[in-house]
Structures are given as C-alpha cells and as structure tokens.
Amino acid sequence: MKKITFIKTGVLGLSALALHRKASALYYYPNESDKKWAVLCGTWCGSSRDALVWIPEGMDGIANVFDVRKNPNLTGYDHIFVGTSIRGGQTTELFQEYMKYNQVRLMGKVRSLFVVCGNRIHPPGPEQKTALIDKYLAQLCGVSGVPLKLFLGRITYGLLDPDSLKMMQGMNMPEYDNLKREECMAFGKEILESV
Ligand SMILES: Cc1cc2nc3c(=O)[nH]c(=O)nc-3n(C[C@H](O)[C@H](O)[C@H](O)COP(=O)(O)O)c2cc1C
Structure with missing residues (x-):
C-alpha cells in the first residue's frame, strides 16, 4: 500500500471510531421487551433525572427515559412512569405545560x-404524599388509582440559580443528598412486576 493511501485509511478509520464512540455515549439502548415502557420526568437540577435513569435500571433496562424539556412524543408507549421534582410545592413550568397538552394522549397509560x-x-x-402527589401531581396528570412514590432528593449549591441559592441559604438549608439508587431501582421492579 502506498504511504499516502495508508495514512488516509488510518485517518478514516480513526474518524469512524470517534463517531461510533460519540454515538454510544449519546444514546441509551434499552433491552428488548414485548411491552413498551417509558419514564418521563421534570427536573431543575437533575435529581429527578437520576431517578429517571435508576428506575429503568431496576427493570433491567427495558424502559426508555425522557425529560419533558425535549417535548417527547410518547404515543408509541404502553406503560409510562411520570415523575417530577418539586419547588415551592409545584413542578417545573415546562412539566405543567407538557401535561396540559399531553394529558389526553397519556390517558390510560x-x-x-x-x-x-x-x-x-x-x-x-x-401527609407529604397526599399533598404533593394525590392532591397535586395526580390531578395535574389526570391520573388516579396508580402506585405513588415519594423520593427524597438533594441540593447542590453550585447548580442553583442565584435567587434559589439565596433562598436556600436564607433558610439555613445545607447541601444534602438523600436520593437512593436502590430505592429507585426497587420501585421500577415493583411496578414492572405489578403490570
Ligand atoms: C428553590 C427551591 C425550592 C424548593 N421547594 C421545595 C418544596 O416546596 N418542597 C419540598 O419538599 N422540597 C423543595 N425543594 C427541594 C427540592 O425538591 C429537591 O432539592 C429536589 O431534589 C430538586 O430536584 P431537581 O434536582 O430534580 O431539580 C426546593 C428546592 C429548591 C432549590
């Protein structure tokens, strides 16, 4: 092989490898299942996003994960977990918007x-479960009679916007992390087995 051809082949090979690595890093591939599962969440700083990833881990990876910020179309899914983080007793504005427009599409799923x-x-x-889920999230989503779960989350000062940081420090609220992977995984498994 001529020297120039050898170099070109090497460069192309390395580029293909880089592309493959990039694609692998960006995509989450669930395992095959005869049922189509999805987990959807609203989050500010990412604790609900972690619950969103850990719940499917408890289901051996058969559920796809979605953030309402991407405005996902879930019409192809049969079974859906819906969750959100809470600030001031409410979820994110985008989550509220998403539910307003998609409540009917998600009905029964x-x-x-x-x-x-x-x-x-x-x-x-x-009382927290009643206030945040029964009397709030369930009504926002138009859903009743399904299993409910309340996870404790976390606060990372470095991820808060200046007003929220000021509020938390004004309340003497320290940084904390109470979200547990095993609790999220156990919840995913429990719901999977109940369907
Ligand atoms: C500005 C602010 C307001 C909050 N308000 C509430 C609240 O009303 N009730 C509550 O139980 N937790 C409240 N929290 C705690 C959050 O629910 C908790 O930190 C959660 O893990 C944040 O989720 P995220 O990381 O997905 O955004 C608040 C946190 C912040 C920063």
Whole structure:
C-alpha cells in the first residue's frame, strides 16, 4: 500500500471510531421487551433525572427515559412512569405545560407517579404524599388509582440559580443528598412486576 493511501485509511478509520464512540455515549439502548415502557420526568437540577435513569435500571433496562424539556412524543408507549421534582410545592413550568397538552394522549397509560422533593431533609410521611402527589401531581396528570412514590432528593449549591441559592441559604438549608439508587431501582421492579 502506498504511504499516502495508508495514512488516509488510518485517518478514516480513526474518524469512524470517534463517531461510533460519540454515538454510544449519546444514546441509551434499552433491552428488548414485548411491552413498551417509558419514564418521563421534570427536573431543575437533575435529581429527578437520576431517578429517571435508576428506575429503568431496576427493570433491567427495558424502559426508555425522557425529560419533558425535549417535548417527547410518547404515543408509541404502553406503560409510562411520570415523575417530577418539586419547588415551592409545584413542578417545573415546562412539566405543567407538557401535561396540559399531553394529558389526553397519556390517558390510560400512566402506571405510576413519583415525586422527588427535599421535605426540609425530614423523612416524608403520608401527609407529604397526599399533598404533593394525590392532591397535586395526580390531578395535574389526570391520573388516579396508580402506585405513588415519594423520593427524597438533594441540593447542590453550585447548580442553583442565584435567587434559589439565596433562598436556600436564607433558610439555613445545607447541601444534602438523600436520593437512593436502590430505592429507585426497587420501585421500577415493583411496578414492572405489578403490570
Ligand atoms: C428553590 C427551591 C425550592 C424548593 N421547594 C421545595 C418544596 O416546596 N418542597 C419540598 O419538599 N422540597 C423543595 N425543594 C427541594 C427540592 O425538591 C429537591 O432539592 C429536589 O431534589 C430538586 O430536584 P431537581 O434536582 O430534580 O431539580 C426546593 C428546592 C429548591 C432549590
């Protein structure tokens, strides 16, 4: 092989490898299943996003993961988990918008609702579940009679916008991390087995 051809082939090979690595890093491939599962969430700083990824881990990777910021079309899915983080007792504006326009499309497919909240670092009780899920998220999503879960989340000062940071520090709220991967995985498994 001529020297120039050898160099060209090498460069093309390396580019293809780089592209492949990039694609692998960007895509999450679920395992095959006869049922189409999806997990959808609304988040500010990412704790619900982690729940969104860990719930399908408990289902051996058969659920696809979606963030409402991407305005996903979930019409091809049969079973959907819906969850959101909470600030000031509410979810993100985008989540509220998404539900307003997609509630009818998701009707009959939502198998479970979950909330990620701080609860001022206290263990949550039935009253938090009632306030944040039964009386809020379930109504926003137009869903009733499905299993509900409340996860404790986290606060990372470096991820907060200046106003939120000021508010948290004004409340003497320290940084914390109470979201547990094993709890999220157990929830995914529980719902999968119940359907
Ligand atoms: C500005 C602000 C307001 C919050 N308001 C509430 C609240 O009303 N109730 C609650 O239980 N937790 C509240 N939290 C805690 C969040 O729900 C918790 O940090 C959650 O993990 C954030 O989720 P995210 O990382 O997905 O955005 C608040 C946190 C911040 C920063």
